[in-house]
Amino acid sequence: MSMRHLFFTTACCLGLFFSFQASALSGDKSLKIPEIWTVEEAVRFAIANSPDSAITRQRIAAARAAVKQANSAFYPRIDLSASYGQTNNPMYSFGNILNQGAFDQNIDFNDPGKTDNLNMAATLSYRFYNGGHDEAGLRAAESGEEGSRFELDAVHSQLGYEVVKIYYTIIQAEENLQARISATDAIGESIEVARARYEAGDLLKADLLNLEVHQSREKENLIQARHAVKLAKRGFLNLLGLENGPLNIVTDCDFDQPLPQSTTYDNRPELKNLDAAIEAAEAFVRQARSGYYPTADLFAGYQADKGYELDGAGNSWVAGVKLNYNLFNGQQTSAEIAKANAILAETIEQKRKVALAISLEMERARLFLDETEQRLEVTRKMVEQAEESASLSRERFKEGVILSSDLIDVENRLTEALVRDTVARASHRIAIADFRRAVGLGQFQINESGHSPEKGKE
Secondary structure, three states, X not given: OXXXXXXXXXXXXXXXXXXXXXXHHOOOOOOOOOOEEOHHHHHHHHHHHOHHHHHHHHHHHHHHHHHHHHHHHHOOEEEEEEEEEEEOOHHHHHHHHHHOOOOOXXXXXXXXXXXXXXXXXXXXXXXXXXXXXHHHHHHHHHHHHHHHHXXXXXXXHHHHHHHHHHHHHHHHHHHHHHHHHHHHHHHHHXXXXXXXXHHXXXXXXXXXXXXXXXXXXXXXXXXXXXXXXXXXXXXXXXXXXXXXXXXXXXXXXXXXXXOOOOOOOOOOHXXXXXXXXXXXXXXXXXXXXXXXXXXXXXXXEEEEEEEOOOOEEEEEEEEEEEEEOOOOOOOHHHHHHHHHHHHHHHHHHHHHHHHHHHHHHHHHHHHHHHHHHHHHHHHHHHHHHHHHHHHHHHHHHHOXXXXXXXXXXXXXXXXXXXXXXXXXXXXXXXXXXXXXXXXXXOHHHOOOOOOOOOOOOO
C-alpha cells in the first residue's frame, strides 16, 4: 500500500470515529414527537431533547476526558524522534563522527570538515514519585466528573418541574378560556332575553345597555384568555427544545403524582454536587502541598546515527534515575497552598449557604402544598354554589323578578368561581411537583436516559 493510500485510509477512519463521537455526545436527534402530549411524556422528551440537558452532557464528557488526562500521569511516556542535518561546526561535526563510529587518527579536531547525520531515537520516561501530586490530581478530576453528573441531575430536576408547571398552566389557561367562553355565551343568551323584554316594554333601556357593556367586557377577557393559552403553549415548546410542533395535550388529566414519603432534602443533587466540589478542593490542597516534596524519574533511551558524508553508523543507549528537589521558589508553593485552602473554605461556605436556601425552599414548597389543598376544598364548594345561584338567577331574570345588574353580579361570581377552581387545581398539581423537586425527587422518577424506573422506590 502506498503512503498516499495509507494516509487517505487513516484520515477516513479518524473522520468516522470523530463523527461517531460527536453524534454520541450531541444526544438523540431522532426523538419522535408525539401527536398528543401527556405530562409524563413531556418530561421525558424535555430531559432527552432540551438544550440545557445537552449542554450539561457535554460538561460530563469534558469531565470524563479530564479524568483520562489526569490518569495518563500514571503511565510511562514513550517518544520517538527522527532528524537529519548537516554541519561544519567543529563540535557538532566531531560529535557526529563519534556517534557514527567513524573516528580515525587523521581527523583534525579543530576542522573535522562537513558532516551529516540521520538520527533516530526512542526515549522512555516515567515519574514514579512526586509527593502525591498526580494522585491528588486524579482524585480532583474524578470528583469533578461526579459533580458534573449531579449537575445533570439538578438540571433534570428543575427542567422536569418547569415542564410540569407549564403543562398544568396550559390546562389552567384552556379551562380559563372555556370559562370565559361560557360566560360570553351566557351573557349573550341573557341579552337575547333582555332584548325580547325590552321590545315588549318590560325592561328599561339602561338594563339592556348594562348587559351589553358586560358582554363587551367578557369579550375582552376572552381575547386575553386566548392569548394566555398561546403564550403558555409557546413556553411549553421552548422547554421541550422545539421551535414548533403539535401542541395537543391531554387536558382531562386527573392523575396526581404521589407525594414523597421523605421530608428531608439530603438527596438534593445541588448538595451532592457541592460535596463533590469539596472533595475536589481538598484534592487540590493535597496537590499544592506536593510542591514541598521531591520528584523522582526513571529514564531510558536508545538512538541510532547514520552519516552519509563519512559513511558511518552507530548505536547507543542511556538509562538512569533522576531526582529533583526544589530548595526555593519564592514562596510559590506556600501561596498555592493558601489559595487552595481559601477555595476549599469558600466551597464549604457555599454548601452551607445552599443548604440554608434549600431548607427555606422546601418549607415554602410544603406550605404552598398545604395552601393548595385547602384552596381546592373551598373552590369546589364555591363552584357548586355559584352554578346553582346562576341557574336560579337566569330563570328569575327571564321572569322579570331580578334586575340586569343582579344577573351580571351572579354571572361574574360564577366566572370567578370557575377561574379560581381552575387555578386551584393547577396550583395543587404544580405544588406536588415543586415539593418533589424540593426533596430531591424527579418528576415521575424519569432518569437520564428518559425512562421511568420501577415504581414504588420512593
